[in-house]
Amino acid sequence: MxxxxxxxxxxxxxxxxxxxxxxxxxxxxxxETPWDDRHACPRSGGRSNEICTIHVxxxxxxxxxxxxxxxxxxxxxxxxxxxxxxxxQAPAFDSTTHGCFALRTPVRxxxxxxxxxxxxxxxxxxxxxxxxDCLNGTPLIDIKPYFPANDSVPDATVGWHxxxxxxxxxxxxx
Amino acid sequence: MxxxxxxxxxxxxxxxxxxxxxxxxxxxxxxETPWDDRHACPRSGGRSNEICTIHVxxxxxxxxxxxxxxxxxxxxxxxxxxxxxxxxQAPAFDSTTHGCFALRTPVRxxxxxxxxxxxxxxxxxxxxxxxxDCLNGTPLIDIKPYFPANDSVPDATVGWHxxxxxxxxxxxxx
Numbered sequence: 545m546x547x548x549x550x551x552x553x554x555x556x557x558x559x560x561x562x563x564x565x566x567x568x569x570x571x572x573x574x575x576e577t578p579w580d581d582r583h584a585c586p587r588s589g590g591r592s593n594e595i596c597t598i599h600v601x602x603x604x605x606x607x608x609x610x611x612x613x614x615x616x617x618x619x620x621x622x623x624x625x626x627x628x629x630x631x632x633q634a635p636a637f638d639s640t641t642h643g644c645f646a647l648r649t650p651v652r653x654x655x656x657x658x659x660x661x662x663x664x665x666x667x668x669x670x671x672x673x674x675x676x677d678c679l680n681g682t683p684l685i686d687i688k689p690y691f692p693a694n695d696s697v698p699d700a701t702v703g704w705h706x707x708x709x710x711x712x713x714x715x716x717x718x
Numbered sequence: 719m720x721x722x723x724x725x726x727x728x729x730x731x732x733x734x735x736x737x738x739x740x741x742x743x744x745x746x747x748x749x750e751t752p753w754d755d756r757h758a759c760p761r762s763g764g765r766s767n768e769i770c771t772i773h774v775x776x777x778x779x780x781x782x783x784x785x786x787x788x789x790x791x792x793x794x795x796x797x798x799x800x801x802x803x804x805x806x807q808a809p810a811f812d813s814t815t816h817g818c819f820a821l822r823t824p825v826r827x828x829x830x831x832x833x834x835x836x837x838x839x840x841x842x843x844x845x846x847x848x849x850x851d852c853l854n855g856t857p858l859i860d861i862k863p864y865f866p867a868n869d870s871v872p873d874a875t876v877g878w879h880x881x882x883x884x885x886x887x888x889x890x891x892x
Contacts, residue, residue: 554780556777556778557777560744561742563742563744564742565739565743565744566742566743566744566745566796566857567739567743567798568737568740569739569740569741569742569743569830570734570827571740572827603730603731604805604819606728606805606806607806607817607826607827608819609806609815609816609817609820610816610820610877611817611819613877614820614874614875614876615873615877616871618832620828620830624741631778631780631781632780632781632783640784642783643781643782643785644781645778645785645791645861645862645863646782646787646788646863648863652781653744653746653778653781653860654744654794656830656859658792658832658862659868660868660869660871675868683740683741685741686826686827686828686830688819688822688832689819689820689822689879690871690874691822691874691876692872692873692874694833695834695869695870695871695874696869696870696871697789697790697864697866697869698870698872699789699866700788700789700864700869700870701788701789702787702864702865703784703788703789704784704787
């Protein structure tokens with residue numbers, strides 16, 4: 545444990561962000577949101593009603609053909625400000641620690657976040673969507689169509705989440 | 719267009735796989751599936767009933783704490799054999815071309831694929847799941863809990879997909 549972790553948290557000996565990468569991502573655009581500070585971001589995209597704008601880089605714009613026919617999209621983005629070395633975390637909303645792979649925190653070995661968004665409109669290489677919760681300027685890495693036959697599981701459960709002790713508390717300072 | 723693309727397809731001038739990366743991924747494990755050849759892979763994970771095994775690297779094993787309480791997970795993996803420079807594609811199952819961001823093809827600027835899986839069991843750093851469709855040995859990059867409140871949209875639609883002309887054809891040779 546290092547000084548900047550909470551009791552019960554586990555920090556990796558080797559920070560994945562400092563290791564030689566196994567594969568490389570290119571940013572394909574950026575995300576414009578109303579939130580310039582992590583403390584202002586909503587708790588999770590699905591609960592946010594704010595309109596956000598996805599700017600796809602011109603070189604990839606042709607990749608958007610037919611996207612306008614999708615009602616919902618899966619957006620993958622890179623949480624460029626997140627640390628990558630905290631495998632067990634103590635979220636503010638629970639008295640128990642959890643592994644990063646049981647959490648949707650940006651703090652994980654590969655800080656790729658994903659949100660399911662409602663597509664409002666497409667204008668050239670700019671998408672207007674609802675359902676994001678990330679910082680203004682977050683780098684975009686992928687856009688995928690949402691197929692309910694594969695992607696929708698209405699009755700899925702997250703056991704620990706139903707038992708969390710402080711659902712009203714936020715973990716933005718992790 | 720280069721020799722190894724189909725009519726109507728658009729190839730990027732610069733292959734994203736050859737550009738200096740903007741961010742680096744570390745592989746956190748690997749996925750064991752019954753499919754050693756792309757032609758043997760199912761069309762999509764949601765339609766496959768096969769049991770697959772996710773091996774998380776020992777250094778990240780503590781990150782699995784509480785994962786056992788999840789009924790479903792989102793698995794992110796790296797399609798390490800996919801080309802990255804084809805932005806408009808001509809899938810075998812349609813007479814119209816589509817952008818990579820309207821398709822779930824592994825062929826995209828950042829070949830990160832995602833599947834929603836049902837978690838069968840956890841044994842140490844090994845997860846047994848149902849719902850994957852990738853090649854045996856595919857590198858793992860993330861595991862996330864599936865929250866239906868944010869991730870499930872049963873009535874989402876993909877317009878072009880409903881109008882595809884050859885739903886029975888496969889695009890594995892792309």
